Amino acid sequence: MTQDTPSQPPKGDRIAKVLARAGVASRRDAEKIIEAGRVAVNGTVLDRAAYNVSPGDTITVDGKPIAEAEPARMWLYHKPAGLVTTNRDEKDRETIFDHMPEDLPRVMSVGRLDINSEGLLLLTNDGGIKRKLELPSTGWLRRYRVRVNGRPTEDTFTPLRKGIVVEGEKFQPMQVSLDRQQGANAWLTVGLREGKNREIRRAMQDIGLTVNRLIRISYGPFQLGDLKQGEVEELRRKVMRDQLGMEAEDPVGTAKKKEVKRPDRKYAASRKPSEQGRTRDRARAEYAREKAEGSGGRPTATGSKSGAKSGAKFGAKPSGKPAPKSRQRPQGKPGAKPQGKPKR
Incomplete structure (x- = not known):
């Protein structure tokens, strides 16, 4: 027996x-x-949609509990021309949903493309995301x-x-660029925010x-790219959260990590050239001193004699050209072979 709809609905989301x-x-x-009259909440059959439910309520449709x-989720879809962006068409024309993959869950389109238009169409299973992205x-x-x-x-x-x-309807300013003339036609790029x-x-x-x-090539940060006509591609949830500003759901979101690590990366990048620079300066000074004094066997600043391996790298044999740049820092006893790479 159908019961009356409760007069004071609880706080929460609309049942629809x-x-x-x-x-x-x-x-x-x-x-x-x-x-x-096919929907019941906690055993009470509803007769109107203006009713809110809370997470603890039991909802059934035709006597069966609904799934959680x-x-x-979001998907990118390359809509071909000739399809209508609607669930059902009054003129019995083919719709985009007639051509979706069979394993795709129930989805909604974000906005529309008319029957003769093609290109990027966003799909989602979340009504809140749909409404948010459609708002000007x-x-x-x-x-x-x-x-x-x-x-x-x-x-x-x-x-x-x-x-x-x-026709009495105001259109906001558009971004229009004339790309090229192709015979009797011209190609344009048009951008709008409504x-x-x-x-x-x-x-x-x-x-x-x-x-x-008319081909839509982007919707906000989402690009059509090389997606082929009729193909559907799901967005990674991390990408979706970042682009929709949903980082608050993840306390260690990407944006936060980048803000913390970015200074460290810059510091590390600026430190290596300075270490290499000190090695090069040392080599050039040694070469200039030997050239000025004409020394063929005088100990170098590192204690090794010219002709030793470490001295050869620093230009012990003058040739009129700067010595090869060293990437190592001499270590150990005088005349010893440098041991590996410098510590940073």
Whole structure:
């Protein structure tokens, strides 16, 4: 028997969000499942989605407990042209999810690419990441390679760089560079920080150009690279945490380690040349002294006679050229062979 929904929901996450994280359905579809009376919390069947649950609650769908939420994950996907970025299409067109690998878990797209566009599309199993990256306030630059029909000049794109209004909708300033002219078409690189519906195509049309190819090549720090059309590649979790600012989950994150070690690396790098420099200075001074005095067997500063192995390295036989640079520091008794590399 269906019971009434509790009047005072506990603090926590919305039930639809929890269901989506558990892989039951998308957040929108989860709301429909709830309204159909198929979801219960602690034995109480819900009839509306406006309900929060806490980690200790028992949630069932059709009488079966849901799985625990998976860790947040992200993938890079090279979307081909001709596919719709949606779970189901009203016109029964093929979607990107019809062509995903079978072993891929339920994922959501971060933003969209229209049916004729191609290139990088981010996928995630986490609704929070999806919403965060779609917000204009995130400020991530999205870059596109765009082919237009026509012969534009740099001045052609001045309105786009300043920001324009198309059909009553304001578009923020874009970064536009004219790369090259190729016959009747021109290739551009366009960067923008918002993702309104068909924004680049509509903006280009407003200045008299028609887009006949559009490829997204980057989304913030994530690059399309050499990913082939239709391929999916999962991001390493460390990369995902670093790029999304999730280092707080790891108390010994990468950023912290680099800040601590960087001074040590610089110090170590600057110390080696100085040690080698002292050896070279010693060799050059010895060579200059022998050349000035004309000594062929006079003891050197290290106590070895010219002609000994250590003395030969320091230029005992004047030839009019500086002696070879030594990488060793003489040690031990006078005239003895240097023992290994200098201690640092």
